Amino acid sequence: MKMEIVCAGVGGRGVLLASTILIETAIKAGFEAMASDEYGMSQRGGSVVSLVKIGDCKSPLIGRENADILLSFEESEFYRNLAFLKRGGMAIVNTRKGFLRDGIGNLLKERNIKCHFVNADDIASRKGSMQAANMAILGYFSYFKQGPYMLGAIEETIKEKTKGKFVEKNLEIFDAGYRYGEK
């Protein structure tokens, strides 16, 4: 199996934690996995992209139109990283809106890209922790059961990789993200 995932967002909003959870989950499932992070000079508020590659590969870098999945933790970062996504790929976008402009919508249709919207900020704020929108996205992603990314497997990694006092809250938001998929 080979799977390439681009996690894109803004500094300080948990992109790197999300990609860590993705690598660790894949490794626990017995796959090879590696990642490359790009976070530029800004500590908070800059673009952050973390590339995750699972399976047989040598470098953690992803080429244009090669990624299977694009997880956007912020809407504008979806556009900025869209060229990574291959034909037939899948995108999850954290956005308040539930639609795309015609031009982009047609492009995605033409490239056979399935794009799913989730208001992860809202899901996370309702549970009292806006900062944990990354968990809502992971939860929603797990609904699609891609490769090793099943609900239980990701939950296990969240328990291991997040700090003690946040575990419960993170799992709650993760679960809410998953249930958003079921709806």
Next chain:
Amino acid sequence: MKDVNMEVMIGNYSIARGLVEAGLELAAAYPGTPSSEIIPGIIEFNKREHGHIHAEWSTNERCALEVAFGAASIGRKAACMMKQVGLNVAFPSFLGARRKKIKGGLVIICCDDPGPQSSQTEQDTRLIATLLNIPVLDPSSAKEAGDVAYYAMEYSYEHKVPVIVRSTHRVSHARENITLYQIGTRKVALNEGIGEAGVKGSRGQGVKGKRENGGHPNHSITQSLNHSSASSYPLSAKFGIVASGMSFSIAMDVIFELNLTQRIPIYKVIKVNPVDPDIYDFVDNAGRVLVLEETDSVLEAMIHRGNKVFGRRNGYVPGAGELTYDIIRGIIEQIVEEMGMEERTFFPDYSIEEALKEIRFPPRPPRLCAGCPHRASFFAMRYASPEAIFPGDIGCYTLGISMGAVDTCIDMGGGVNLASGFYNACNQDETFTPIIASIGDSTFFHAGLEPLYDATKTGKRFILVIMDNSTTAMTGMQPTPQTGMTADGVKTHSIKIEDMVRGFGIDFLKIIDPYSIPLMVETIREAHAYLVLDNHSAHKPAVIIARRECLLSAKGKHEALLDTINIEQDCIGCKSCIKLFDCPALIFNDEKRKVTVDEGLCTRCGMCLLVCAMKRPRKGQNK
């Protein structure tokens, strides 16, 4: 299920682990992206192993290298770490150390920044090492970086010469599942040459460090430890690739993607100096050779086979910048097509860019964090004296460039010296163009003391704002001399910036909280008035220490300064806050024609209210 001896870690931790396993005894470094995580890694692994490694943050790279050299010269296994431009700071001792015999081991880890992503310039440490004939190793993955660090220490200890491990940010910050060994038991042989991958097309075996050879290299570095001899590859190869570092790993993925694994052998180089002579057989036996390396043409110059080589010199490889996946794929496709070996198979779909043209999304240039105290300082500097020259320096606060309060940036400490130069250039006729230089606290200790002393001694008149957030924020919150904290968190004595400044005889010294923007503005004006005074005591710089804790370390500790800001009601959409304050939490909403606040980023520092054209407190007090 999880193997207890494996752990996902970044390349820098892998390097740290390799050094600790090789019996490291002393480590010294100055933080600099992409090298900063190696010292914390060493400290962590040392704790886990209950070892006795001494690890410290040095004041600058020269201190780090000399401390490590001192330890190595009397028999210890020592290492120092820095980023590529840090080696320039350490250059005098670097030049000296290479000629001296050491009794122990000395490994210099120098992390280059192709791109550059977080540096002012690119620089290839392999080139400098090769020119000076210092052994230099160039790992191609996070996993291999650990093996290479281990090997380098053993090699240095055995041969009594300093060895450089050159990493790049793509290696240092890649994350992989890495095996941990007991100290002293790692078995490393550098897996160079064309390896199995090139011959049999069996991926996944070419890069792994082989567990043989006892880990004690009794070879000269000029001998290959792993003879996957070039002659084992069909001599008829029309086209081969020589690659090192992350470029090798990307090239492997690219030829796999393009289904060319069986047709294009890749020769991998780890030891860039001295290079394994096998490489010449490989080059001679191939029809044409592409050289992929970052960032200078070091291997290309060594191979030197005229037109046979595709590289930087004939324009196939870009002359600067990172060799990304897309660039490498493009080069290989172009060459393969030109040589008539294969039709091009990847065509970028530019309809993506076309469709994106209709979308407006905010650009994200590097910016200071929302709530950063530096932002308030820069705003005050610009507000108090918009016509001033603003010499800047290296650190987070270089980002003040977007606020129009940083005009220059050369190297650490350079801003203070430039201010001196500007003073004499602009003010010899006593017209008094104001000059307001800025420097951070860590940088001030690193390289600002001598320039300030120099400026005082020679009677320069400018304002120096020392932006003291009591940490080295840009590289990950390392303690500064003032914090009185060692690298492993032990309390030691604190060295105060104000004591140093006073010690130079500077008499205009004010310490201000930059969040008090009006007071900051007033103080800058006061300093300017002091400098233009025609008295002898004003013939030296005026210093303002803008002191407020970095927001990243203050996180969660201080109370919200503001209640809800009712922008919906008050904002007139003039954008002056966005233009003048450049806070990433302020976003202009095109539909509403008003500024909105990104609640995920806003820290409620309230500084933007002081910038608001609708003026301030009234606006903030709305609930």
